[in-house]
Amino acid sequence: MKLGRLNHVGVATPSIENSIAFYRDVMGAEVVREPxxxxxxxxxxxxxxxxxxxxxxxxxxxxxxxIHGFLARNPAGGQHHVCYEVPDIHEAKAWFEGRGCxxxxxxxxxxxxxxxxxxxxxxxxxxxxxxxxTPKH
Amino acid sequence: MKLGRLNHVGVATPSIENSIAFYRDVMGAEVVREPxxxxxxxxxxxxxxxxxxxxxxxxxxxxxxxIHGFLARNPAGGQHHVCYEVPDIHEAKAWFEGRGCxxxxxxxxxxxxxxxxxxxxxxxxxxxxxxxxTPKH
Numbered sequence: 708m709k710l711g712r713l714n715h716v717g718v719a720t721p722s723i724e725n726s727i728a729f730y731r732d733v734m735g736a737e738v739v740r741e742p743x744x745x746x747x748x749x750x751x752x753x754x755x756x757x758x759x760x761x762x763x764x765x766x767x768x769x770x771x772x773x774i775h776g777f778l779a780r781n782p783a784g785g786q787h788h789v790c791y792e793v794p795d796i797h798e799a800k801a802w803f804e805g806r807g808c809x810x811x812x813x814x815x816x817x818x819x820x821x822x823x824x825x826x827x828x829x830x831x832x833x834x835x836x837x838x839x840x841t842p843k844h
Numbered sequence: 845m846k847l848g849r850l851n852h853v854g855v856a857t858p859s860i861e862n863s864i865a866f867y868r869d870v871m872g873a874e875v876v877r878e879p880x881x882x883x884x885x886x887x888x889x890x891x892x893x894x895x896x897x898x899x900x901x902x903x904x905x906x907x908x909x910x911i912h913g914f915l916a917r918n919p920a921g922g923q924h925h926v927c928y929e930v931p932d933i934h935e936a937k938a939w940f941e942g943r944g945c946x947x948x949x950x951x952x953x954x955x956x957x958x959x960x961x962x963x964x965x966x967x968x969x970x971x972x973x974x975x976x977x978t979p980k981h
Contacts, residue, residue: 785970
């Protein structure tokens, strides 16, 4: 497997609305995508474009959101995960599992509409890592 | 100010040597730059290229390294900061200070040989943020 594009850095926030204002007014973001709910992941999502990548703002959605714990430890929000692209999600899953890395669940549709999975940070140098199949278009 | 390129994601590690092996063998990195000491920042540094950005591996250098505390809280390492490019470091400093963000010290030479500063995470949605002047070449 080759290291793919850094698709995005996932940033948890208690308020996407406030974070959008911050990225627009302080960071100078020119392209902020429309926020949307991703109920299967328990998050509300908003992509902010940089010239070469994206920031994925994620806010808890529902009582069982997986990022409640992160925000309890980091009430102001913070860096949550890093996401790399791969050409084939199933090959990537077999690759990581073959190297002893704990893949968290089966591939499922992620925020960009393609299949994704997460790899446990304990096997990734402490970095929660999302692997996503590159969109075809 | 316009949001610039995501130059790199800074990842703290207790061992750059082990992290290089991980990024090469598990993540599939094809371009791993030569590690070097950056004594003014108290870190050893190694850049790993992705097709569109970089991961900056940082390991403590010396007793007073600013990342000892981070590694005490995260012994396996983890995401430490995010770095964006700007065309003019002094304009950027005035911009952030004018918006009430705490800039940590004066601009100084960073790992890419251009001027950088950090902005306190408390004013940046919990994200320790490095601002670097884009290399001219």
